[in-house]
Amino acid sequence: MANDFSSRPQPAAATRAIHHGESFASETGTVMPPIYTSSTFAHGNPGGFDYTRSGNPNFRILEGVLASIEECSHATVFGSGVSAITAIASSLSQGDLVLCEENLYGCTVRLFEQVFAKFGVETEWIDFTNAAALTTIAARQPAMVWLESPTNPLLKVIDLEAVCAAAHSAAVPVVVDNTFATPLVQRPLQLGATLSLTSTTKYINGHSDALGGVVCCDDAEWQQKMLFAQKALGLMPSPFDCWLITRGLKTLPLRLRQQMANASAVANHLAHHPAVAWVRYPLRTDHPQHAVASRQMSGGGAIVTIGLNASRDQAYAVCKALHWFTMAESLGGVESLICHPATMTHAAVATTVKEKLGISDGLVRLSLGCEDEADLIADLDQALSLLP
DSSP: OOOOOTTSOOOOHHHHHHOOOOOSOTTTTOSSOOOOOOSBOOTTOTTOOOBGGGOOHHHHHHHHHHHHHHTSSEEEEESSHHHHHHHHHTTOOTTOEEEEESSOOHHHHHIIIIIGGGGTOEEEEEOTTSTHHHHHHHHHOOSEEEEESSOTTTOOOOOHHHHHHHHHHTTOOEEEEOTTTOTTTOOGGGGTOSEEEEOTTTTTTOSSSOOOEEEEESOHHHHHHHHHHHHHTTOOOOHHHHHHHHHHHTTHHHHHHHHHHHHHHHHHHHTTOTTEEEEEOTTSTTSTTHHHHHHHOSSOOSEEEEEESSOHHHHHHHHHHOSSSEEOSOOOSSSOEEEOTTTTTTTTSOHHHHHHHTOOTTEEEEEOOSSOHHHHHHHHHHHHTTOO
């Protein structure tokens, strides 16, 4: 007789990430679901599939496990994090106003200012760590509030519960980009967000070999909007990428534990380095929003941002001198990466805007991987020793 699990409490996220349920392959007993590469399906099949642009077994499998670890009712997967952003933004209409956190992911900024602006969507950029932002929501009556916490690359931490409460009082939906935290560290929906967006390219997959995005929610109407965008705009992922992300997700708790331990150790070490002017890591007590981070996050994440006592060329040279840190875009993989935002992610941003946001020539973003802590610290020390 099969074990009866009905009376047991819900298993932990680490267990749910591995035992993802439906595989659409019950006849074979396969432990890992196959890749369903078919573009079309015979009419009237039990799963209700017809054409992969509007649904595929690998989409459903990944959506099920992502909804499980997010602890929500609905998850819709997309071809990239930017595709997920596009799906949400496509729900807006001409003349709609979006109040955005001023330090958003660069591609989010580009989409709003260079794409959706052409269709009449307006944006205002606000520092949501400032309490005055809460009254701005009621005063401006936007169609949507768009947040990111921690932000990229400055690691600002927004009080999500406070902003969501103010937005809900004005009947305004709130989007939270949760890519840096993942649902293992922070759950925006439980803090009041309408939509939780994640680039699954990053920590969820964790191996820098697949692109994906997801939007999670508890609202059936929003879920239908996301499914419509997935199909109508062709924003769906590939079955193979979904398969890779499903596989990568199984080790997320293990990877993230090691990555966060490395991040904390590196942040604490660099805080005392003479070449480092400042360090930002959410759970360090010198972080400007440390109290908020401690309340709404179960860990500090695995990104560390530092300000070097260095010129643009010197900071760039430090990045290039590292051995275990690859200088590259993206983050969240098992390998450690380093990014120089002034010449990489924010190279196209006007100098005045970068100065306003605090993205200086000496700013460097570290994405900590799963390597040995001592090796990473020694690597940083040797590169920083090159500075005069």
